[in-house]
Amino acid sequence: xxxxxxxxxxxxxxxxxxxxxxxxxxxxxxxxxxxxxxxxxxxxxxxxxxxxxxxxxxxxxxxxxxxxxxxxxxxxxxxxxxxxxxxxxxxxxxxxxxxxxxxxxxxxxxxxxxxxxxxxxxxxxxxxxxxxxxxxxxxxxxxxxxxxxxxxxxxxxxxxxxxxxxxxxxxxxxxxxxxxxxxxxxxxxxxxxxxxx
Numbered sequence: 001x002x003x004x005x006x007x008x009x010x011x012x013x014x015x016x017x018x019x020x021x022x023x024x025x026x027x028x029x030x031x032x033x034x035x036x037x038x039x040x041x042x043x044x045x046x047x048x049x050x051x052x053x054x055x056x057x058x059x060x061x062x063x064x065x066x067x068x069x070x071x072x073x074x075x076x077x078x079x080x081x082x083x084x085x086x087x088x089x090x091x092x093x094x095x096x097x098x099x100x101x102x103x104x105x106x107x108x109x110x111x112x113x114x115x116x117x118x119x120x121x122x123x124x125x126x127x128x129x130x131x132x133x134x135x136x137x138x139x140x141x142x143x144x145x146x147x148x149x150x151x152x153x154x155x156x157x158x159x160x161x162x163x164x165x166x167x168x169x170x171x172x173x174x175x176x177x178x179x180x181x182x183x184x185x186x187x188x189x190x191x192x193x194x195x196x197x
Contacts, residue, residue, distance in 0.1 A: 032164035034111045035118040037126040038154035041066065041104035043147055062148060063104035067093040070106070070129045079128035087112030089125045106150070115160050122156035 041063055069075065070091035079085070087110060094105040108129070110121030130150045137147045 031113060031162065032111060033113070033115045033118040034109055034161055034163045035115070035122040035156040036154070036159040037108045037110075037122040037152060037156040038159070039106040039108065039126060039130075039150045040153045041106070041148055041150060043149040063093040063106055066106055066129075066133070066150075067091045069133075070108070070125070075129055075132050078132055079125055082124065085110075085112075085121050085124070086117050087121045089121050091125070091129070105153075108156070110156065111163070119156045119160055122159075126152065126156065 089108065089110045092107050092109070094107055108122050108126045110118045110123075110125065112118040112121055133148070133150060
């Protein structure tokens with residue numbers, strides 16, 4: 001009995017069971033990869049959508065505004081038209097404070113279980129967001145000469161890093177589970193040999 005409980009505990013420490021729909025068993029821990037696509041804003045200062053209280057350096061303040069815009073539901077729907085992402089993303093503004101003149105930079109981070117998926121997410125979000133900004137500027141009938149441009153200065157494929165190893169997290173659990181099962185089996189064996197205990 002003790003051995004069975006130990007085996008069950010070990011199993012659930014290593015695996016996740018999803019009972020929604022048809023049951024699926026998967027590892028609890030996975031490798032995590034992150035890819036970053038970096039965009040720089042340039043051009044005129046007319047935003048595609050009215051924005052509150054711009055700062056004197058409008059392009060720099062636009063990067064924060066665009067980061068908020070890129071994380072909204074409307075942009076997400078546009079991105080998901082091509083199917084699920086199989087990971088997550090976020091868009092952050094970086095005005096590069098080390099420079100004398102702040103640069104309006106957006107960093108699109110894609111995170112997933114593999115390098116290829118993380119890179120694909122960052123690329124898809126970047127492409128979808130740039131299409132969204134262009135569409136909004138066209139709808140607002142902003143002349144081409146007055147539009148803000150978003151340029152890829154560092155593609156996602158060139159900026160991929162390993163951020164978490166599922167194996168590093170998994171093996172200590174496996175080792176503990178094996179020790180727990182061995183102790184339970186030894187305890188059960190000792191009880192069978194000495195029934196007076």
